[in-house]
Amino acid sequence: xxxxxxxxxxxxxxxxxxxxxxxxxxxxxxxxxxxxxxxxxxxxxxxxxxxxxxxxxxxxxxxxxxxxxxxxxxxxxxxxxxxxxxxxxxxxxxxxxxxxxxxxxxxxxxxxxxxxxxxxxxxxxxxxxxxxxxxxxxxxxxxxxxxxxxxxxxxxxxxxxxxxxxxxxxxxxxxxxxxxxxxxxxxxxx
Amino acid sequence: xxxxxxxxxxxxxxxxxxxxxxxxxxxxxxxxxxxxxxxxxxxxxxxxxxxxxxxxxxxxxxxxxxxxxxxxxxxxxxxxxxxxxxxxxxxxxxxxxxxxxxxxxxxxxxxxxxxxxxxxxxxxxxxxxxxxxxxxxxxxxxxxxxxxxxxxxxxxxxxxxxxxxxxxxxxxxxxxxxxxxxxxxxxxxxxxxxxxxxxxxxxxxxxxxxxxxxxxxxxxxxxxxxxxxxxxxxxxxxxxxxxxxxxxxxxxxxxxxxxxxxxxxxxxxxxxxxxxxxxxxxxxxxxxxxxxxxxxxxxxxxxxxxxxxxxxxxxxxxxxxxxxxxxxxxxxxxxxxxxxxxxxxxxxxxxxxxxxxxxxxxxxxxxxx
Numbered sequence: 001x002x003x004x005x006x007x008x009x010x011x012x013x014x015x016x017x018x019x020x021x022x023x024x025x026x027x028x029x030x031x032x033x034x035x036x037x038x039x040x041x042x043x044x045x046x047x048x049x050x051x052x053x054x055x056x057x058x059x060x061x062x063x064x065x066x067x068x069x070x071x072x073x074x075x076x077x078x079x080x081x082x083x084x085x086x087x088x089x090x091x092x093x094x095x096x097x098x099x100x101x102x103x104x105x106x107x108x109x110x111x112x113x114x115x116x117x118x119x120x121x122x123x124x125x126x127x128x129x130x131x132x133x134x135x136x137x138x139x140x141x142x143x144x145x146x147x148x149x150x151x152x153x154x155x156x157x158x159x160x161x162x163x164x165x166x167x168x169x170x171x172x173x174x175x176x177x178x179x180x181x182x183x184x185x186x187x188x189x190x
Numbered sequence: 191x192x193x194x195x196x197x198x199x200x201x202x203x204x205x206x207x208x209x210x211x212x213x214x215x216x217x218x219x220x221x222x223x224x225x226x227x228x229x230x231x232x233x234x235x236x237x238x239x240x241x242x243x244x245x246x247x248x249x250x251x252x253x254x255x256x257x258x259x260x261x262x263x264x265x266x267x268x269x270x271x272x273x274x275x276x277x278x279x280x281x282x283x284x285x286x287x288x289x290x291x292x293x294x295x296x297x298x299x300x301x302x303x304x305x306x307x308x309x310x311x312x313x314x315x316x317x318x319x320x321x322x323x324x325x326x327x328x329x330x331x332x333x334x335x336x337x338x339x340x341x342x343x344x345x346x347x348x349x350x351x352x353x354x355x356x357x358x359x360x361x362x363x364x365x366x367x368x369x370x371x372x373x374x375x376x377x378x379x380x381x382x383x384x385x386x387x388x389x390x391x392x393x394x395x396x397x398x399x400x401x402x403x404x405x406x407x408x409x410x411x412x413x414x415x416x417x418x419x420x421x422x423x424x425x426x427x428x429x430x431x432x433x434x435x436x437x438x439x440x441x442x443x444x445x446x447x448x449x450x451x452x453x454x455x456x457x458x459x460x461x462x463x464x465x466x467x468x469x470x471x472x473x474x475x476x477x478x479x480x481x482x483x484x485x486x487x488x489x490x491x492x493x494x495x496x497x498x499x500x501x502x503x504x505x506x507x508x509x510x511x512x513x514x515x516x517x518x519x520x521x522x523x524x525x526x527x528x529x530x531x532x533x534x535x536x537x538x539x540x541x542x543x544x545x546x547x548x549x550x551x552x553x554x555x556x557x558x559x
Contacts, residue, residue, distance in 0.1 A: 051529075134559075141531025142351070142539055142557070145518035150530070151506030162518070170517075172402040175359040 064109030364514030372469035416552030
């Protein structure tokens, strides 16, 4: 009887183990899929949410530290050598009255500042200080662009993925032509 | 009875020129051979007479049936019960190109006799999809055709932000490419209307603008098929070639459609398109990821329309237009999921639909910021 009991208990254990293994593998496959998607879009979780990710693909890859080094005197030397001022290519046209100080602070290029410090990767927090309606719609889904499928993990474009923060209005352009309109439709037909 | 069976086999053989020995016998006894479909009907009677007289050796098909060659065997296995009636021996000496031609014609012949896709069972659907994939392979398109069923607890909805759309028309380009639309006749499912501010009359909108956009004092409103919940196009179809799927998409069986264009007249949103000619698509731009009910190549003389790219959306992706839109004006999602973006729009924004008074219940909403 004892032997029988042991055999049965072993069988039961095996069955239990099988079940747990299956659930673990299933979970890890979907997890892997999500991870791949997040990796593809270079995505990070936004603050105060466990479902919404933003893509950092269009954020500047050049670190501010390249110029803004710890040793300020060096940077000043570079500035003196060049005739052009730093950030000469930045065209500032944001709400007409705004200046650099509205968002940036001296000596801390990776931090934005407007009433409180904000990490540069979470710049939507700073944008939302004024554009709070847009921020709400962006989080909900009525503003902004979704990068992944409707059923997959939600990765969306951050504010600066679509808008240049220094000049947030979009430019005009010509509409796209249809792909390869067959040439004779464009006038060379007999 | 046996006579009629044999004559049918022979008739099929004559249609597809499948067996060389049989042809020889036929030529000996004065039977003509022709593989053109146009003359099939006149041939049937001739072959009937020739074989029922039993003067020639044509009726001895039993011996032929025992000789089976690999290709034929494989083909008959692929085609199943329909092919049994014409499973006679094939000559292994013919050139491969001719073989392909014969097979192509045979597959097309069998395609003529299939039923309505909506009423088919699983195995029938699988068979027709396999046939279509093989035809595509013979045409060197190598498309994969899916027959994916609707997902459960999903009802697709679409929202369009008319204050975000800037008339760039990226969506139209993506749609044309994704859905294998005809390039020659300039067919497009989506139309972007340029409208003057304060005027919502679509007939005043301009869909053929070409200048820098957005034009001052104008807004842009895109239309396509709205996948109505009470679709008038389905109600008028005399043959039941169009129907609403469980996930809310109105689809067309292109091989069941007779091209009467009643649905085009019934649709109040001008969403349906007619193929006046066989679609022309450059082979390098052919989208091979296809669905039976959506973007597989259409024949001449049938209706087609937007299906919210169901070959993509049933896999969990966004429709091509929503993915291509650079402005984020197009929002797509599951209406039954309370956390979806589309539900946020419907609950928090002021939305409207076109011609709501008609009671067609389109699943396509417009809203403003």
